[in-house]
Structures are given as C-alpha cells and as structure tokens.
Amino acid sequence: MNCTACTAPLTDTAQLCDGCTRGLDTRLGELPGQYLLLATHLRPGAGRSDGPVALVREAPMPVREDVLDMRAAGGMVTTLESWREAMQEARGWGRPARTGSVERRVLAAARGLRMNIEWTAAEFVGAGDMAREIRTLSGQVRALLDPAPPTLGVGTCAADLGQGDICDAPLRVPAGTATVRCRRCGTDYPPSTWLALATGAWAPAGAAA
Ligand SMILES: [Zn+2]
Ligand SMILES: [Zn+2]
Known part of the structure; x- marks a missing residue:
C-alpha cells in the first residue's frame, strides 16, 4: 500500500503517510488566517507600506482580480467546503451547514476537516486528492500574499x-x-x-x- 498523495510506501493500511498528513493539517491550520490576510492585498502594491488611509484618498485604484477570486465564492471557501462535504458524506454524515460570512465558512470548513484528519488519513478514499488540492491551494495563496x-x-x-x-x-x-x-x-x-x-x-x- 502506498500514500495516495505522494506514493511513498506505507507500513500500515492507510490513505496518507505521516508527512502528507502533517502537511495537510498544517495547511488547513494556516488557510483561515491567510484568507483574512488576503483582504490587505486587494490593491496592487498594498500590504507593503502605506495602509488604508492612502487607499481611500487615491480611489479609484485597480483591484487585484486574482486576490478577489480567491476570496470570493468559488475560491478558497468552495475548495474547503467541497472537501468537507465529501469527507462527511463518506462517513455517512449529513451535509455541513454553509452559513455566515465567507470568513466564518472558511474557518468552519478548515476546522471540520482538521477535526477529522485522523480518519481522513486512515480511511478516506479521497484523501490523496484532498491533500494534493489543498497543497496547490496553499501554494496559490502564499504566492498571492508574497509582497x-x-x-x-x-x-x-x-x-x-x-x-x-x-x-x-x-x-x-x-x-x-x-x-x-x-x-x-x-x-x-x-x-x-x-x-x-x-x-x-x-x-x-x-x-x-
Ligand atoms: Zn505521502
Ligand atoms: Zn522550501
């Protein structure tokens, strides 16, 4: 049996190796905070110095579409909620609620996935795809935040x-x-x-x- 994310050989029957499990857990822990940070990167060059005062005075300024897309429906929140839903379905649980602001939904979905990470790593057949997709998402977010x-x-x-x-x-x-x-x-x-x-x-x- 091999890890379904990185194909490393596994000694026990599982979906993910320890490294991929830890990486997934770390990224899920980082994403909600990164989501909030993205709000400060909506303007080109923002997040580096001036701050909101200069932004207000000099409107209109261009908005970074890539940051906007990551923060909107279809971005980070959709990736996280889709995996949480797939995981819960595989466990025979009902659909998780999708309520509140996008920030709250990101936090709830990431937290729900982390609380079930042991089961995911051991038994969820989608674990490899989930781990790879979350790694890609995390890389994209880090690139957006990189000033x-x-x-x-x-x-x-x-x-x-x-x-x-x-x-x-x-x-x-x-x-x-x-x-x-x-x-x-x-x-x-x-x-x-x-x-x-x-x-x-x-x-x-x-x-x-
Ligand atoms: Zn692995
Ligand atoms: Zn490195």
Missing part, C-alpha cells in the same frame, strides 16, 4: 520537509543576487540548480535542506 517584487521565477521549492512532504513554495531570484533561498523553509538553491528547478527536472538526491 516580493516580480523577479525571475525559477519554479517551486523541492525540499522534502519530512517523509515526502514537498515544500512547493514559489522560488524567485531576487534582483541583484545570485542566491535563491526558499522564503518558506530556508533551503538554498545555487545558480547551478535553477535550470533543473525551472524545468521540473529536479533530482531529489540533490535537494539538500
């Missing part, structure tokens, strides 16, 4: 955070330097590795943490 100026992107961090949970944070070459350091886990990538990263041809053996 770094647009610099050269060189793919995503290949560091193994433990038992097959790949970091996956977006990597950039900051202007004027030749060192790429993952902003999430701190792994350094010298220039000789950039091509492999950018093309997805990264060899795990070279991923020194």
Whole structure:
C-alpha cells in the first residue's frame, strides 16, 4: 500500500503517510488566517507600506482580480467546503451547514476537516486528492500574499520537509543576487540548480535542506 498523495510506501493500511498528513493539517491550520490576510492585498502594491488611509484618498485604484477570486465564492471557501462535504458524506454524515460570512465558512470548513484528519488519513478514499488540492491551494495563496517584487521565477521549492512532504513554495531570484533561498523553509538553491528547478527536472538526491 502506498500514500495516495505522494506514493511513498506505507507500513500500515492507510490513505496518507505521516508527512502528507502533517502537511495537510498544517495547511488547513494556516488557510483561515491567510484568507483574512488576503483582504490587505486587494490593491496592487498594498500590504507593503502605506495602509488604508492612502487607499481611500487615491480611489479609484485597480483591484487585484486574482486576490478577489480567491476570496470570493468559488475560491478558497468552495475548495474547503467541497472537501468537507465529501469527507462527511463518506462517513455517512449529513451535509455541513454553509452559513455566515465567507470568513466564518472558511474557518468552519478548515476546522471540520482538521477535526477529522485522523480518519481522513486512515480511511478516506479521497484523501490523496484532498491533500494534493489543498497543497496547490496553499501554494496559490502564499504566492498571492508574497509582497516580493516580480523577479525571475525559477519554479517551486523541492525540499522534502519530512517523509515526502514537498515544500512547493514559489522560488524567485531576487534582483541583484545570485542566491535563491526558499522564503518558506530556508533551503538554498545555487545558480547551478535553477535550470533543473525551472524545468521540473529536479533530482531529489540533490535537494539538500
Ligand atoms: Zn505521502
Ligand atoms: Zn522550501
């Protein structure tokens, strides 16, 4: 039997390995706070300095559609609620309520998923898809929140955070330097590795943490 998210071999009968379970739990814990933070990134360049006063005075300003989409119905809340509903259905439970503000719904769905993470990791047949989808969502949110100026992107961090949970944070070459350091886990990538990263041809053996 293998982990349905990362395909690592498992010693027991389960859906997820320990690394993928911990990664899923951590991301579900981070998402509600990140949802709130996204509100401060609705304006281009916002979240860096000035603050709301300057925004009000200089209206109208453009809105970041990508941030808006992530915060709206169909964005983060829909991904979380859909998985919570699928999980509850698989357990023979009723549909969870979808009430209150989007913030509250995000929190309720993430909390509901975390409370059932042990069962999910052990038995939920959708666990692998859930873990991968939540990892993608988490990466997208982190990219939206990243206030770094647009610099050269060189793919995503290949560091193994433990038992097959790949970091996956977006990597950039900051202007004027030749060192790429993952902003999430701190792994350094010298220039000789950039091509492999950018093309997805990264060899795990070279991923020194
Ligand atoms: Zn795994
Ligand atoms: Zn990393």
